Amino acid sequence: MSELRKDPIIxxxxxxxxxxxxxxxxxxxSVDWKEEKLCPFCPGHESERDDTExxxxxxxxxxxxxxxxxxxxxxxxxxxxxxxxxxxxxMYDKMDxxxxxxxxxxxxxxxxxxxxxxIEEIYHVFWTYKQRFLALKDDKRFRHVIIVCNHGxxxxxxxxxxxxxxxxxPIVPKSIMEEIEGTKEYYNYKERCIFCDIVREExxxxxxxxxxxxxxxxxxxxxxxxxxxxWILPVEHISSFENISEEGTMELAKVVKETxxxxxxxxxxxxxNLFLHSSPFNKYLASEYHWHVEIMPRLTKLAGxxxxxxxYINPTPPEMAAEQLRTVxxxxxxx
Amino acid sequence: MSELRKDPIIxxxxxxxxxxxxxxxxxxxSVDWKEEKLCPFCPGHESERDDTExxxxxxxxxxxxxxxxxxxxxxxxxxxxxxxxxxxxxMYDKMDxxxxxxxxxxxxxxxxxxxxxxIEEIYHVFWTYKQRFLALKDDKRFRHVIIVCNHGxxxxxxxxxxxxxxxxxPIVPKSIMEEIEGTKEYYNYKERCIFCDIVREExxxxxxxxxxxxxxxxxxxxxxxxxxxxWILPVEHISSFENISEEGTMELAKVVKETxxxxxxxxxxxxxNLFLHSSPFNKYLASEYHWHVEIMPRLTKLAGxxxxxxxYINPTPPEMAAEQLRTVxxxxxxx
Numbered sequence: 142m143s144e145l146r147k148d149p150i151i152x153x154x155x156x157x158x159x160x161x162x163x164x165x166x167x168x169x170x171s172v173d174w175k176e177e178k179l180c181p182f183c184p185g186h187e188s189e190r191d192d193t194e195x196x197x198x199x200x201x202x203x204x205x206x207x208x209x210x211x212x213x214x215x216x217x218x219x220x221x222x223x224x225x226x227x228x229x230x231x232m233y234d235k236m237d238x239x240x241x242x243x244x245x246x247x248x249x250x251x252x253x254x255x256x257x258x259x260i261e262e263i264y265h266v267f268w269t270y271k272q273r274f275l276a277l278k279d280d281k282r283f284r285h286v287i288i289v290c291n292h293g294x295x296x297x298x299x300x301x302x303x304x305x306x307x308x309x310x311p312i313v314p315k316s317i318m319e320e321i322e323g324t325k326e327y328y329n330y331k332e333r334c335i336f337c338d339i340v341r342e343e344x345x346x347x348x349x350x351x352x353x354x355x356x357x358x359x360x361x362x363x364x365x366x367x368x369x370x371x372w373i374l375p376v377e378h379i380s381s382f383e384n385i386s387e388e389g390t391m392e393l394a395k396v397v398k399e400t401x402x403x404x405x406x407x408x409x410x411x412x413x414n415l416f417l418h419s420s421p422f423n424k425y426l427a428s429e430y431h432w433h434v435e436i437m438p439r440l441t442k443l444a445g446x447x448x449x450x451x452x453y454i455n456p457t458p459p460e461m462a463a464e465q466l467r468t469v470x471x472x473x474x475x476x
Numbered sequence: 477m478s479e480l481r482k483d484p485i486i487x488x489x490x491x492x493x494x495x496x497x498x499x500x501x502x503x504x505x506s507v508d509w510k511e512e513k514l515c516p517f518c519p520g521h522e523s524e525r526d527d528t529e530x531x532x533x534x535x536x537x538x539x540x541x542x543x544x545x546x547x548x549x550x551x552x553x554x555x556x557x558x559x560x561x562x563x564x565x566x567m568y569d570k571m572d573x574x575x576x577x578x579x580x581x582x583x584x585x586x587x588x589x590x591x592x593x594x595i596e597e598i599y600h601v602f603w604t605y606k607q608r609f610l611a612l613k614d615d616k617r618f619r620h621v622i623i624v625c626n627h628g629x630x631x632x633x634x635x636x637x638x639x640x641x642x643x644x645x646p647i648v649p650k651s652i653m654e655e656i657e658g659t660k661e662y663y664n665y666k667e668r669c670i671f672c673d674i675v676r677e678e679x680x681x682x683x684x685x686x687x688x689x690x691x692x693x694x695x696x697x698x699x700x701x702x703x704x705x706x707w708i709l710p711v712e713h714i715s716s717f718e719n720i721s722e723e724g725t726m727e728l729a730k731v732v733k734e735t736x737x738x739x740x741x742x743x744x745x746x747x748x749n750l751f752l753h754s755s756p757f758n759k760y761l762a763s764e765y766h767w768h769v770e771i772m773p774r775l776t777k778l779a780g781x782x783x784x785x786x787x788y789i790n791p792t793p794p795e796m797a798a799e800q801l802r803t804v805x806x807x808x809x810x811x
Contacts, residue, residue: 143553143555143573144570144571144572144573145570145571145572145573145574145646145647146568146569146570147568147569147570149567149568149569151650152650152653153650154647154649154650156553156554156573158553218478218491218493218789219491220478231677231681232484232673232674232677233481233482233484233698233699234481234482234484235479235480235481235482236479236480237479237480238478238479238480238491239480287785289785297777308785308787310787311480312480312489314489314785314786314787315486315487315488315489315785315786315787316785316786316787317785318487319786338567339567342566342567346566363568364568414783416783416785437783442632448749448751448772450622450624450643450649450650450651450652450751451649451650451651451654452643452645452649452650452651454553
């Protein structure tokens with residue numbers, strides 16, 4: 142019998158198939174990329190592109206070497222030169238397309254992934270995210286920053302070279318706002334953070350737990366929208382990602398690497414979207430919120446039903462996904 | 477300069493590109509279908525499939541002829557035998573996968589579309605929807621019915637034969653709940669229906685108006701999520717679709733046919749999703765709500781950004797889409 146499960150944070154219902162549960166071998170989705178003649182993110186092409194460089198972590202072991210780089214997007218969907226004033230137009234509301242759209246080149250190597258980068262390299266990726274959060278927070282026009290990684294053409298990715306996109310906006314995007322509202326409602330009722338409660342509950346139950354580290358966990362959420370959906374959460378209550386410590390970033394890097402190694406063993410190099418969700422900034426800070434990473438493998442096609450209703454159909458129970466990811470053998474420090 | 481526009485009903489922000497606006501010729505998406513050996517919905521195969529027939533409009537001009545048929549889905553994602561009781565599981569909520577999942581075969585002809593069916597045939601499609609709403613409303617376990625049509629493989633459609641899917645659920649799906657909440661907030665503030673205000677405003681402004689009939693209009697909504705998104709709304713405030721009259725259904729059929737004829741002239745036979753949004757049932761009735769049809773052409777690929785943020789990027793301003801759809805010549809009654 143299948144079940145309807147309610148996401149405890151935003152109240153979204155998901156249909157979880159149990160009887161005709163799909164196993165990893167039922168999905169034949171491998172990552173695919175468009176052909177590229179010349180990768181604009183590979184070392185040596187920096188000056189050709191004339192990208193506006195916003196941040197760099199240099200690699201002093203190589204001449205002109207770098208570990209991560211952040212540049213302005215060539216075709217930004219948000220524009221840095223604009224106004225944050227809201228304008229009425231009859232009964233409607235609009236504003237300038239103000240915001241920042243940045244590309245974070247996660248590694249100098251064209252072919253690396255979060256499964257194949259070293260823990261230190263992944264540390265630098267998240268440390269770079271933190272530096273951009275801090276820099277953008279200084280601009281009081283911004284309310285929120287989100288980081289999105291589209292891995293594979295099937296997940297909306299364009300270029301293979303490991304990179305993510307950062308969007309800083311003068312509004313709080315709807316899906317984050319919903320999570321914040323849910324978190325506040327729960328807090329008002331229980332005087333506890335719902336994400337902290339999820340961390341405690343999943344560590345106690347273990348059936349949806351994938352990685353249980355002292356400061357960071359990976360789980361398959363109770364109301365997973367898609368097969369093998371995975372969340373990485375800090376055990377400690379921290380609302381804003383940019384407050385992560387050096388040690389916390391190192392623990393996060395370990396859990397990210399282990400998660401992607403486990404995922405690759407089970408699903409191969411499949412298309413996915415990764416989102417870094419964090420509290421809004423400055424006076425919009427939501428202290429009840431709890432930053433986290435959401436990973437959504439793109440193994441199934443979303444049909445009209447999900448689109449029109451916000452009601453997802455997930456053919457793989459998260460308990461089955463978590464068990465497979467948890468039990469597969471990986472060697473985090475091995476070759 | 478692009479704009480950020482706020483959906484007045486649910487508060488979702490959309491980025492509308494104006495400077496690099498995409499015209500229809502920039503989209504090369506035509507409808508595609510999987511190969512079929514034998515169409516299970518074509519006349520003559522009814523008994524082979526042994527589908528549970530729920531409703532039929534007979535065509536007495538042909539032996540065993542029918543105009544529309546409704547059958548249970550062969551692989552239902554909701555199960556009619558279940559309980560509506562909600563169950564706690566630790567901190568989480570779940571319930572049986574109870575619900576109805578029906579297939580509405582819209583026409584006996586395999587190749588017809590909403591652009592090529594006659595007005596009378598489209599009348600029968602919507603009249604059939606109404607009959608199913610009325611039948612399901614009698615079952616007090618249901619709170620809501622939604623109808624979804626996936627046209628083309630790129631929109632999640634599986635079979636070419638014109639059909640739609642009906643989902644009756646013991647919960648109100650999230651996207652409908654959001655619309656209802658927005659409608660109620662507006663009503664509390666203004667003591668007017670927001671959809672009625674949109675109808676009045678769009679008829680006055682005309683720039684996003686596609687079809688202006690005395691009882692039914694078609695518009696490109698102000699915060700359109702995708703290029704050529706189109707809504708069809710009754711002018712009169714009716715919360716529940718099942719309360720539509722015979723005359724209203726005939727007017728709706730005319731506007732639906734004209735909308736799809738216009739769309740086909742501009743975009744060809746492209747993949748789309750169609751949703752019929754109506755108030756929940758029985759004691760969950762939202763009298764502030766206003767039923768409507770949403771049509772979402774699938775011309776662009778949704779990337780991680782939209783998924784992770786609920787924040788859409790629309791490269792075609794709705795004013796441009798509406799102008800093109802409105803001005804193209806079509807002959808509603810012609811051959």
